[in-house]
Amino acid sequence: MNDVPSDKAAKSSQNLAVLFADIDGSTKLYETHGDETAHRLTAQCLMILDAQAGLAGGRTVKTSGDGVMCVFATPDAAFRAATLMRDAQNRSPVSIHAGFHFGPVIEYDNDFYGDTVNLAARIADLAKAGEILVTEDTVVRLSPGLRAATRWLDKASVKGKKEPVGVYMVITEVENATVIRSPLVAAESDVLRLNLRYRDRTVTLEDPLPEFVLGRQDICDLVIDSTYASRRHATIQAVRGKVFLKDHSTNGTYLRNANGGEVVFIKREMVQLSGSGAIFLGREPELAEDDGIAYRMP
Numbered sequence: 001m002n003d004v005p006s007d008k009a010a011k012s013s014q015n016l017a018v019l020f021a022d023i024d025g026s027t028k029l030y031e032t033h034g035d036e037t038a039h040r041l042t043a044q045c046l047m048i049l050d051a052q053a054g055l056a057g058g059r060t061v062k063t064s065g066d067g068v069m070c071v072f073a074t075p076d077a078a079f080r081a082a083t084l085m086r087d088a089q090n091r092s093p094v095s096i097h098a099g100f101h102f103g104p105v106i107e108y109d110n111d112f113y114g115d116t117v118n119l120a121a122r123i124a125d126l127a128k129a130g131e132i133l134v135t136e137d138t139v140v141r142l143s144p145g146l147r148a149a150t151r152w153l154d155k156a157s158v159k160g161k162k163e164p165v166g167v168y169m170v171i172t173e174v175e176n177a178t179v180i181r182s183p184l185v186a187a188e189s190d191v192l193r194l195n196l197r198y199r200d201r202t203v204t205l206e207d208p209l210p211e212f213v214l215g216r217q218d219i220c221d222l223v224i225d226s227t228y229a230s231r232r233h234a235t236i237q238a239v240r241g242k243v244f245l246k247d248h249s250t251n252g253t254y255l256r257n258a259n260g261g262e263v264v265f266i267k268r269e270m271v272q273l274s275g276s277g278a279i280f281l282g283r284e285p286e287l288a289e290d291d292g293i294a295y296r297m298p
Contacts, residue, residue, distance in 0.1 A: 014107065017078035017138070018117050019058070019100040020124035021049050021085050022067030029094065042066060045094045049085050056081035061112055069121075071112060075102045075134075075141045079149075082132045083170060099124030099133040102141055115160070122158050123167065136166025136270070140211060140237045148241070163268050194236065194243055194273065197294040198222060205236070212236040214281065214293065215249075226291045228282030236273070243297065246270040251282030256292075273297065 023029070023045055030038040042065075049068045050060045058072035058081055072078040078100040089096050101123055103116035119135065127133045139150050151171055155164035192207035203222060205212055213220045217231035224233065230249035237244055245266075247253040252267035258276040263285060276296040280288045 013104055015103060016105050016112070016116070017058075017072040017075045017100055017102040018105060018112065018120040019053070019070045019072065019078045019082055019098060020067060020121050021070070021082065021096050021098040022064075022124060024095045024097055024129040026066040033093070041092070041094050045089065045092065045096070048088050049096070052084040052088055053081050056084060061110070067124075069112075069117075071105070075100070075138050076143050076146055078102070078138075079134070079142060079146050079170065086130065086132060095129045097124065097127035097129055097131050097133075099127050100138065101135045102138040118160060119158065119165070122160075123156075123165070126156055126167065132170035134168050134170060136168060139166075139168045144207075144238075166270065192238055192241065192243065193298055195296045195298065196222065198224065198292075199290075207238055214279070222293070224281050224291065224293070226281060226283070226288070228288070228291075230282065233281045234279070243273045244270050245273055245279065249282060253282070254280040254285055256280070256285045258296075 023042060026038075026042065029041065032038075033041065046063055046068060050063070053060050053068070053070040056072065057077045058070045061069045061071055070078075070081060072081060082098045082100060085096060085098060099120060101116055101120040103119075105112045105114045105116050123133050123135055133153065134150065139147060142150070149171055150168040153167045153169045156167050158165045194205045196203040196205070201222070212222070213232055213235050214222050214224060214229075215231050215233040216224055216226065216229040220232065228251055230251065233249040234245055234247050234253050237246065245253070245255070247266045247268055247270075249267070252265055255264045255266070255271065256262070256278045258278070264271065273295060274297060276294070278285065278292040278294050280292050283291065285292065
C-alpha cells in the first residue's frame, strides 16, 4: 500500500484501475520444493504476471517478492488481466490471488499513491487461492458482458473505510455456465426495463442501464425537489440481470412495496428493485407522499 508523498515535487492525478496479484503460500512453496526450485517458480510466475498485464493493455508498476502491482486505463482491462493471470497459472504448482479497484490515483516518481491503491491492495488481501475479487464500485463500471461474469460475495470491513465495502468475485467459465442457467438471472432474450415517475416527469430505463443518479443537485439524472434529499442521494444500476438501488445519502432512503405496503429503510446500502412501488429520498413515506418516485418493472 502506498501513502501519498509529502514533498511538493510534480505529481499528476488521474483515474485508473489498480490491480494487485500475489502468489499464494510463498512460504509453503519454499518448504515444499526447496529454495532453488521455489525461487525459480516464483520468478517464472512474476514474469508471467507482468506479461499478462501487458497483453491486457496495462503495465506493471512494481514487483514485490511474491506479487505485482499493475495499473490499467479501464476496469475492463484490469478484469482481463486478472483472468489471464489466473488462467496462466492453472497448470502450475504456483497459484495466485488478485484484487482490483478503479478510482483516482496520484502518479509520482513512476509510482502510484492514494486511497484507490490502498483499497485495491486490501481487496487483494481478502482473496483466497485462485480468487479474483473486485469492489462493488468497480463492478458497476464494467461492460455488461464482464459484469455478468461476477457474483456478489459480501460486504467487508476494510481498514481506513468508515463503511463496509461491497465485494464481488470474478467467476470461472464453469461457474458462469451454472449462473447463466439460474432462474434468478434474466435470460438474454428478456428486456430489462424500469419505469420511473416523479411528479410530472416519466423516465424509462432499458438494459444496459447506465448509472442513473437521483438527488437534489441540478446535474442529477432525476432532480428531486426536496430539502431532505442529498445532492447525490442514490443511484440505480443494473448488475447481472437485476436492478439495484444504492443509497449514498445522509438521511437514507425508504422503499414502499406497492403490493403489501411494506416499507424498507436503507442507508449507504444497496437493495434490489422488483415489481412496483415507490422510493422516498430522506423522509418517511407518510410524510413525503408528494416527493415519492414511483417505480415499476414491466
